[in-house]
Amino acid sequence: MSQLQAATTSPATSSRLSSWSLLLNNRLATGGLIILGLIALLAILAPILPLDDPNATSPADRLQPPLTEGHLLGTDQLGRDVLSRLIWGSQISIAVGLAATAIAALFGSIIGLVAGYAGGRTDNVMMRGIDMLMAFPYILLALAIVAVLGPSLINALYAIAIVNIPFFARNVRGVTVGLVSREFVDAARLSGKGHASILFTEVLPGVLPVIVITMSTTVGWMILETAGLSFLGLGAQPPQADLGSMLGEGRRVLFTAPHVSVIPGLMIFALVMSINLLGDGVRDVLDPRLRAGDLTRPRSMTRLERRSKPEPRIETDAILDVQGLETSFQKGRKTVPAVKDISFSLKKGECLGLIGESGSGKSVTALSLLGLVASPPGMITNGAVYIEGEDVFSRTETGVRALRGSKVAYVFQDPLTTLHPLFKVGDQIAEAILAHRRINRSEARSRALELMEKVGIRDAKERVDAFPHEMSGGQRQRIGIAMALANDPDIIIADEPTTALDVTVQARILDLLQDLRRERGMALLLITHDFGVVAQVCDRVAVMKDGDIVEAGITGEVLADPQHAYTRKLIACVPEIGQGKAFLEGLRPLFAEKQP
């Protein structure tokens, strides 16, 4: 559902032509299209093909095997030509499937549109009704409906259509609800358009992709399920025959003449599979999220594609020395660098602030240091990261893993999404310890408890069994810090550790980091967009803009005499208490060039 909504709330901008070429680029979908096209062509041409009468019985020729003279696919128990019946039967099955899809799409979409547009009680009543239909096991409801209407092909069609209405109603409603709150619908309403006109001219076009996706994913089922009802003798009645009833009748001679039932089954299978292949292709084309390839699995470490191989070891007194680091992202066939030629170093116990606006590449830099940039699309394209003089990327993956969380630990921005929602916080801290130390579980647990007390969580004994969602934002970040401290790291990389928190909590978390750093002699790399934070905590600062470090130096000196225009802007953005309107007045000239 959420996938569908994401797909369609952004209107499809690609032209029809490119959608087609995308679809044809998908080899499986093209295969499906070809098979389906061939079957459909045969079915359409049935009246003019030189076929025997599908219903002409000939008891003398009964149960002829395939490849018999005059009967390519043999004959059935009444001597009827199987090939002819197969093609005519396919015609019926396809027609019934399409008709059922059309009916389900029409009624389901109307229900979904009206419920989503009207909202409130109408929505509630309609959707409860739809839920009720969905509370039945899928085929059972169709059976009950056929039981009422009586066995016949048209009744089976109705039954299958009704059973599929909920899928359309729910998908369409979901998207409609999203569209109705958008500005263009308000605009149409204000311009005096009626409800029906708004629904069909404004909302419907936005909903169409969902209807198409739902149709392409359900039409296969519908053909399959109508064939199933016919197979059970509840659909097509003799002499009329669809693929399902051919299969059902052929079953009686299964042991003596298997071809009579195997062949129509094979046709149903080919038909449904080709439709499913095509349907998947259609969904991929209409769902931009899948098209962008967002859902490729990230590797355990960022890919390395370094242009040059740096020295694996250097002599340095810095605990962390980054030299010429470049991290790029794969966009289609192009490789676009996100950060270029990043160099900085960090001494034992020192605090370096990496500052810049969002998108300047500071998080990418931080994550690159231990190969944590998601890959694909990320990759390290140049440079080296020396930790105690040894290049991280010259290590094996296992070697890098040994550094993670032990020598170098991370504190991330939003602890709600960065802590695992389904594990107790105490266990998550203990796990960090156990990843690097051979101690038993209860020891790890009591150590976790100590860490929680250390980072200032009151009643840590009770909170150790809490889940992240049961804690406040500040407490969660304290857990994140406790986890980082688990193995007494030499370096802590804190990526916007206070951004998701409110101001008073921010100050306390910064104090905590500061205290821990002094007490344990850890080096701290603090990523932030706030010069106020840097001024408060950092010994040195590096300013990032568009993937470059534009200025670096001792915090006090940079603050007193910024060299780069961008640095001046960042500094100016820190308000002082009591400044009032003058703050904005002061900012204005700095940003004046941006105004057209």
Place this chain on the structure above:
Amino acid sequence: MLGYIAKRLISAVPVLFGLSVIVFAIMALIPGDPATAILGAYATPENVERINRDLGLDRSLPEQYFAWITNVLQGDFGRSFRLNRPVLDEILERYSATLVLAGTSLVICSILGLLAGIVSAVRQFGWADRIITFFVLIGISMPAFWLGLLLILVFAVQWRLLPASGMYAIYGGGDLPDLLRHMILPATTLAVVATGVIARLTRAAMLEVLRQDFVRTARAKGLDERTVIYKHAFKAAFVSVIPVIGIQAGFVLGGAVYIETVFQWPGIGQMLVNAISTRDILLVQGGVLFVAASYVLFNLAADVFQALLDPRLKS
């Protein structure tokens, strides 16, 4: 937890009520009158009237519903006129056979589907992923009734390895090994489609979860890839797949209709198909209501299980 279960049970009541109304309404809409169906075309008007009165068909629909549901709640689903025995007795006997079959299938498809989905996601775009994706595609496009026939042809007719039909051998059967032998083919057939669906959604859920921030955190802790995938990612993915398994229970219960017909399995699906063709209305009504209600309860159990694993859902 108990509070959550109670809350879910209470929320199931209106759904069950709605189901019973739909089932009753469907049956009340049946054209043609049951009396003629019971007595045949040559019934005298007096007899028709008597039957109608016996069945309560001379009263208003709400009255009929109320009478029916009161009886149903007391376990009285009426008598099947074709079988001449209480509907409930027949349903219970048949339903236990279906449960054995569908339950086994559900276990098979959950295990295989989850495994295939994980492997597929972890080895994304590798050959294992391609092979699994290929089989998943075949599985979800497969007409189960046809697959059943193919399996019978191969394993029962050609190789004579397994029985083609029934639940027990007619002579000398009746024990557990006999039941298992009879169950292999139908349970496999029934599991194929659901396995495909579960595998597909597990793959998607795993790929989605592997992109989450908390997986990056797990890596940043220095956990090995096995723990990251099978502990951190899988638990989160599994929680989102549980409702899918609940829904698949519905497809398996529904699919049992075909499979029981193909394999002559004496379950409720076969009973329903027979009852529909003989227009044994009370049997259809009772059977549909019973299966639908059990499906609602099964989904409820799936929700509770999900909440057990995901404490966020309880609040």
